[in-house]
Amino acid sequence: MYSPAIVAEAMVNGLMTGAAYALVALGLTLVYGVLHIVNFAHGALLTCAMFAVLGMEQGLGIGPYAAILPLGVLFFLLGYALQRYVIGPSSHGEDRNTLLVTLGISIVLENALLAAFRSDTRTLGGDMGFDVVELGPMLLSRPRLVGCAVALVVAALLWLLLARSDTGRAIRAVAKERFGAQVVGIDPRHIFAVTFGIGCACLAVAACLLLPTFYVNPRVGNAFVLVAFTIVVLGGMGSVVGALVGGLVIGVVESLGGLLLGESLGQLGIFLIFILVLLLRPTGLFGARA
Amino acid sequence: MKPRDLLPLLLLLGALALTPLFASNLLLNFLVSALIIALGAQGWNLLGGYGGQLSFGHAALFGTGAYATAILQVKFGLNAWLAFACGIALAALAGWIIGYLSFRARLRGSYFALVTLAFAEVLRILANAADFTGGAAGLLIKLQPGLANFQFASRAGYLWAVLACILVVGLMTLWIDRGRFGAQLVAVRENEDAARALGVDVLATKLRAITLSGAITGAAGCLYAQNFLYLDASIAYGTWISVELLIAAIVGGLGTVLGPVIGALALHGLGEVTKGLLGWLTGIDLVLFGIILIAAVAFVPSGLVGALRRLRMRGAAR
């Protein structure tokens, strides 16, 4: 069987991957919690962000960590515009349509990237990805540790933003009672777009943290989108804490599943969890009962 | 059903059936591919258009039909026609199982879309890993042209086979459209509680729809296998199949008899033209599909059929 050290390492690795997953899921769950829509373009937007990180490094010589702030802002604006001027107006206020429109966006983005960059898989240059830290008997990748730490910080900031700031209060107001919020002078369209923007900014940060140890190709987002959905469903649609815990759980499951069953079947485990959670407890582990 | 209701369907399919008289093999190949998607989209439309249950994972049904026909022939030496029938039955069964699990759990809207997608992905991974599906290498059906083997020497044979299926499904859809089941299915789409209060068994209605939908989309999968004689998991259970069926049905007109056929033809035609013009940009046709989907939802929610109907009414009013 496997030695405890290998299993422990797999678990810690899983936790670190899970932190990045959590960040991706955070954006998704926020959008769901406020707009009550499933953003199907989330994975494709992540792919875009990862290409942007690559472009920043190769075109401008800005490293992934330095890119967090500019890309975060850029993707916030992109997300804002997308929701305000594309998704919102074309959905006519029907959830069904939103689902289809975001599916359409994901198809456009994914294939536009394919047309522009071909299906080659790329990575950041340099040997950043091989940097390791020794922790007892385990060798841990430094960029993933950094990623894990930043992800937790971002999650905390997001929580603060929602809990303490005026924007956060407006977001929560719109999420709870849209018309009531409108009555007190909040423009829900603006808040929806802000929320969507924040969701996309989360993706940009996640992309910056992922790329040192991960690759990118036009379809890489697909691998994340169902994982992110699984996390969100597991954690309860709309729950920030749920996304965080769900992300960590899924990271560990995937890592252990991959160790025990091989990579493709490890993925199978994720889908099965997804289906089972949906069938048995669609409100998730942390979601409120409908 | 009045004869007048049948006319558009018969005219369209009749015209398509005559194309082998003048069309090149290239065009016939295009038509067969597009019409297989049209048939699959007819299945999607029954559940998604009439029933309002948006599936993002119809590949689960398409692939089950395709794999069942292929495996039964290749591994068990079953006659192709019998394999075709079994493929349809198994795809219907797959539809029923997916429906039973998800509808019993009261999954609707986005949740239903996601769970169907996950079912399709599970099947894709399994088919890619298992031995009897040929694994990642895929599955080849032996080339043996002959009516008994459901293989045709000329493209025209396949074209007529697909058209025959589309005709049968079109007639069935028309019959449903004009009858009790259709009315109840649409009622479920519009408002489940109101439907239940009027004595509609919501679960049974949805299950019937997804089972029929499975049979139809499964038939498309079977025809795909017979036409190309090759399958692998990323084709048969691939996400793209699910997406293509959905876009064809939506672009053509949700909940209409002819919508899926017109939608699939228009979509594929446009895709070919784009590829011809901008072929060096891989995926540019799919970018267009995505834009069309968004535009259809935003501007023509009733699809091409709805738009045509409106034009004709405006013409008649003048």
Next chain:
Amino acid sequence: MSLLILEALSKRFGGLLAVDNASLVVREGSITGLIGPNGAGKTTLFALASGFLEPSSGHVIFSGEDVTAEEPHLRARRGIARTFQIVQPFQGLTVRENIAVGAYLRHAGRDAALAMAESVAREVGLAPLLDTPAAALTVAGRKRLELARALATQPRLLLLDEVLAGLNPSEVRDILPVLRGIRARGVTILMIEHVMQAVMNLCDHVHVLAQGRMIAEGPPRAVCNDPVVIEAYLGHGAAARIRAEGGAHA
């Protein structure tokens, strides 16, 4: 002969006891009223009677059979039809198609169902609007549509949840004879209503629900003068005040 018996029904939502040991009997052929202040649990009681909610305890007996655990569509087949307080039209369909969904319950064929839909539409005064999309109807039109759809299922018992709310006085006046006509055809009616003029006019018997409990029942006039009922609506001491004022006027 009693058509519907609600026997000691209770419904708990978490910590809230929405319906508390409520019982009620609807005689066959009657128009029975269910009144009570807002939030009394009337709509919840309807949901229990029609099967949209399952009671925490108690029984629902329809035509001598216990249907407590039966699903709404099966109760509809038995002959219980309900309308919704917040109207639930099939938005994308025409009036005719909306009513036909109800008619299909007893008619398998399209022609029979459509004929039934038309005749019901005539009965409730929707005949001129048969081809109008349901989404384009006025409030009054939608209320009529609710009624028509329920009627098209050819029920023995009609549960009407505030079909008169939101209508102006002349619309109310128009619809009262329609309801009387329905009863005259032998359909029993149980109605939740706030429009007291209509309750007085139509009902043979009235039950009063307040805070989930049945507090009074009887002929409409007697119930309206019942001090317990007045206090339930207007607050503690109101009955005495009114009596005193009434005395002063006399």
